[in-house]
Amino acid sequence: MLKYFFAFIMLIHGLIHFMGFAKAYGFGNITQLIKDISKPNGLLWLFAAILFIAATLLFLLKKESWPYIAIVAAVISQILIITVWKDAKFGTILNIIILFVGIASWAIDHFEMEFKADVKKHIAQTDFYNNDLLREADIASLPMPVQKYIRYTGAVNKSKVKNMKVVFDGEMREKGKDFFKFTSVQYNFFDKPARLFFMKAKMYETTVPGYHRYQNETATMQIKLLGLFNVVNVKGTEMNKAETVTVFNDMCLMAPAALIDKRIEWTAIDSLSANATFTNGINKITATLYFNEQGQLINFISDDRYAIGEMKQYRFSTPVKNYTPIGGIKIMEYGETVWHYPDGEFVYGKFTLKSIEYNVTDYR
Structure with missing residues (x-):
């Protein structure tokens, strides 16, 4: 709703600038502008109008270029408004709104460019x-249940996995707070383990981008309000270990062909579970995988993940379900992330898999 309201504001603001052009060239009876406008300035009013209209169309079409055009239009507009301040000063309010939204959108795009x-x-x-x-x-x-799982997914006799691209829709929350919606895109690389996860959350109709980056055995997490201000900026030993758990979790849930990795040490438990130790450089984590009779992996549990907000270790699990053919294999379609706090289980994330691609050779 706010999206279309903003587009309406920008469009109307642009159309109003035609009045400055008309005043300069004597088209019609423009009584709203008392002060005379020169013809060169009139062309600038026309140029600003065209820029605002173009920015509106690009905004509605979700083109990345719209903030640049809107920012230029607002700056030109404000300069023109100053020349006829008494007649057009209230246009400053609209320019401030457009500049604020445009700069925030530019900042989010710039942040995503790092990813x-x-x-x-x-x-x-x-x-x-x-x-x-x-x-x-x-x-x-x-272990036999791991073998059965890999066969069930259909990964055998298909290409070994070098990387994957995963797209999720979902909801997340902090303890004591409501869920907020998000979309995410991530790329995982397996020869030298890396996980690049970029999410855009929607909070109070505002986009809040976040970037989880795991590479070279280290991890960082940044969340920026409006793409401009860090509200979370975490790194360190605990973060490295926590994200190593996440990297291995991704391998287990979404890249079953990667479970032959030599960095994994397996220990059989029984026909429906197995323990695993995953080592990446100085980071060493353990997890237990649980399967059903059908061969589906249904849960992943680890005690080696930190709740970063508290910097405390709690049991972490990811129950999954709804296996379906995606990306050429049968893979879980829905999963949850759960903290096992002393006072009970807390579901803090709900993930719906939208797409998955393996062995991606270019960014898209």
């Missing part, structure tokens, strides 16, 4: 030439 640059760098470093198939011999040493 895009990281993705492109990792894709360029990925070795796609040695891309043989996953065979039965590759999974023969794994």
